[in-house]
Amino acid sequence: MHRHALHPNLARFTNPGRRLARRLHTRLHDRLPRGDGGYSTETVLVTALLVALAIAVLGIIAAKVLAKANSINLG
Numbered sequence: 001m002h003r004h005a006l007h008p009n010l011a012r013f014t015n016p017g018r019r020l021a022r023r024l025h026t027r028l029h030d031r032l033p034r035g036d037g038g039y040s041t042e043t044v045l046v047t048a049l050l051v052a053l054a055i056a057v058l059g060i061i062a063a064k065v066l067a068k069a070n071s072i073n074l075g
């Protein structure tokens with residue numbers, strides 16, 4: 001059964017959408033760089049290590065700030 005068997009007029013509304021999607025896909029695909037445009041494994045690993053280091057440093061700083069704040073006598 002054709003998917004527009006109940007409403008044959010629906011086919012004229014979906015075809016322009018398909019043409020537009022195909023045209024957009026073609027334009028976007030043509031603008032993509034050719035070849036290997038991705039990051040190397042080394043770059044990904046270095047970035048991951050820097051992120052882990054930054055999280056560790058933030059944890060240390062937060063712990064020290066909280067310890068100092070808790071040591072303040074307000075009374």
